Amino acid sequence: xxxxxxxxxxxxxxxxxxxxxxxxxxxxxxxxxxxxxxxxxxxxxxxxxxxxxxxxxxxxxxxxxxxxxxxxxxxxxxxxxxxxxxxxxxxxxxxxxxxxxxxxxxxxxxxxxxxxxxxxxxxxxxxxxxxxxxxxxxxxxxxxxxxxxxxxxxxxxxxxxxxxxxxxxxxxxxxxxxxxxxxxxxxxxxxxxxxxxxxxxxxxxxxxxxxxxxxxxxxxxxxxxxxxxxxxxxx
Amino acid sequence: xxxxxxxxxxxxxxxxxxxxxxxxxxxxxxxxxxxxxxxxxxxxxxxxxxxxxxxxxxxxxxxxxxxxxxxxxxxxxxxxxxxxxxxxxxxxxxxxxxxxxxxxxxxxxxxxxxxxxxxxxxxxxxxxxxxxxxxxxxxxxxxxxxxxxxxxxxxxxxxxxxxxxxxxxxxxxxxxxxxxxxxxxxxxxxxxxxxxxxxxxxxxxxxxxxxxxxxxxxxxxxxxx
Numbered sequence: 295x296x297x298x299x300x301x302x303x304x305x306x307x308x309x310x311x312x313x314x315x316x317x318x319x320x321x322x323x324x325x326x327x328x329x330x331x332x333x334x335x336x337x338x339x340x341x342x343x344x345x346x347x348x349x350x351x352x353x354x355x356x357x358x359x360x361x362x363x364x365x366x367x368x369x370x371x372x373x374x375x376x377x378x379x380x381x382x383x384x385x386x387x388x389x390x391x392x393x394x395x396x397x398x399x400x401x402x403x404x405x406x407x408x409x410x411x412x413x414x415x416x417x418x419x420x421x422x423x424x425x426x427x428x429x430x431x432x433x434x435x436x437x438x439x440x441x442x443x444x445x446x447x448x449x450x451x452x453x454x455x456x457x458x459x460x461x462x463x464x465x466x467x468x469x470x471x472x473x474x475x476x477x478x479x480x481x482x483x484x485x486x487x488x489x490x491x492x493x494x495x496x497x498x499x500x501x502x503x504x505x506x507x508x509x510x511x512x513x514x515x516x517x518x519x520x521x522x523x524x525x526x527x528x529x
Numbered sequence: 530x531x532x533x534x535x536x537x538x539x540x541x542x543x544x545x546x547x548x549x550x551x552x553x554x555x556x557x558x559x560x561x562x563x564x565x566x567x568x569x570x571x572x573x574x575x576x577x578x579x580x581x582x583x584x585x586x587x588x589x590x591x592x593x594x595x596x597x598x599x600x601x602x603x604x605x606x607x608x609x610x611x612x613x614x615x616x617x618x619x620x621x622x623x624x625x626x627x628x629x630x631x632x633x634x635x636x637x638x639x640x641x642x643x644x645x646x647x648x649x650x651x652x653x654x655x656x657x658x659x660x661x662x663x664x665x666x667x668x669x670x671x672x673x674x675x676x677x678x679x680x681x682x683x684x685x686x687x688x689x690x691x692x693x694x695x696x697x698x699x700x701x702x703x704x705x706x707x708x709x710x711x712x713x714x715x716x717x718x719x720x721x722x723x724x725x726x727x728x729x730x731x732x733x734x735x736x737x738x739x740x741x742x743x744x745x746x747x748x749x750x751x752x753x754x
Contacts, residue, residue, distance in 0.1 A: 322667070
């Protein structure tokens with residue numbers, strides 16, 4: 295008699311299984327390391343060339359960090375689902391009755407882990423290239439902002455990545471679907487990061503309400519994604 | 530009309546009675562009746578668009594049974610079709626493998642979707658002849674036949690009781706086809722039930738213990754091979 299991973303324990307086990315598999319695929323293929331991170335760094339350098347003013351770069355550094363993150367998210371989400379659809383694994387997972395909520399959470403967690411690495415690198419690049427700086431308190435705000443923002447981006451990315459996975463022209467469809475929805479993350483994360491960097495003399499305390507927005511966004515899309523992912527894949 | 534009972538101990542794995550399944554507004558299965566017993570290898574033949582793939586998808590619980598009756602592994606497809614999914618293995622034109630992972634990692638992944646232990650995964654690899662040097666190779670470096678064998682090892686690790694295969698010989702060379710036939714015979718002798726939709730009648734016919742023809746959404750018995 296066959297067994298199955300059912301119920302909440304099944305969802306958690308599935309999420310761990312999928313996240314571990316996605317991270318193992320990344321460790322083997324090194325797409326994040328060899329392609330996405332260099333791409334994000336090139337974007338940061340190109341911004342520096344385009345704006346060509348230390349004062350301007352210092353002022354817009356937070357926005358550039360998150361814009362580069364958004365561009366990279368598109369590549370990472372495409373990659374995350376290309377791995378699943380290349381040989382029909384996503385269809386097999388659904389055919390095998392693997393809980394869709396577990397698939398969603400697992401892919402979201404793996405994406406979030408990779409995004410956190412990316413954001414850390416981009417903040418480092420902002421410090422080096424744009425002369426951004428932050429205090430210890432600003433660092434706390436920066437870390438919590440990065441966690442909330444990457445959680446929101448990973449949730450939306452996984453949800454819309456799943457939606458676009460079976461569609462024709464998914465490479466062009468994904469940015470159209472994703473970018474408008476993550477606009478609140480771009481705004482919230484940029485404002486919170488401005489506070490963390492002290493850009494234009496903005497106080498750190500002004501960043502925490504923006505963190506609140508990011509946290510609400512992350513919770514909303516995580517729950518919505520967990521609920522909607524199964525029906526969305528089956529359709 | 531079938532009079533076969535559907536208690537869990539029943540030997541009947543698939544029992545469809547006047548089954549109707551609709552794709553969009555088109556009745557892809559229009560009153561199909563089919564009974565398959567445990568350990569059989571059944572060949573579904575018929576022209577393109579006749580309903581073979583729809584029949585497989587219905588038996589896998591992937592599409593709803595609109596009318597008629599349908600039981601797979603004792604599960605009523607009308608009310609509980611999702612319950613049958615984790616007991617059935619479906620392999621279509623794709624293998625559902627991750628190219629960057631090794632053979633062992635792929636089989637372990639599919640086994641762990643049902644909580645299989647390392648020992649069970651190792652046993653599946655051994656049964657499919659994938660232990661040794663092959664086990665540590667990334668799937669991207671395998672031949673088409675080896676990839677198909679890896680996918681089937683995933684079904685063994687998942688302990689799938691019913692294997693539904695859509696054109697399993699497609700894309701394989703002669704050696705790969707021979708390998709596949711051996712694996713399917715071995716699976717059936719170990720108690721799995723195999724339903725194969727194929728256009729390759731000569732090869733699949735030699736493999737099958739029974740053949741049926743799907744025409745215009747209905748099933749016609751052709752007898753034992």
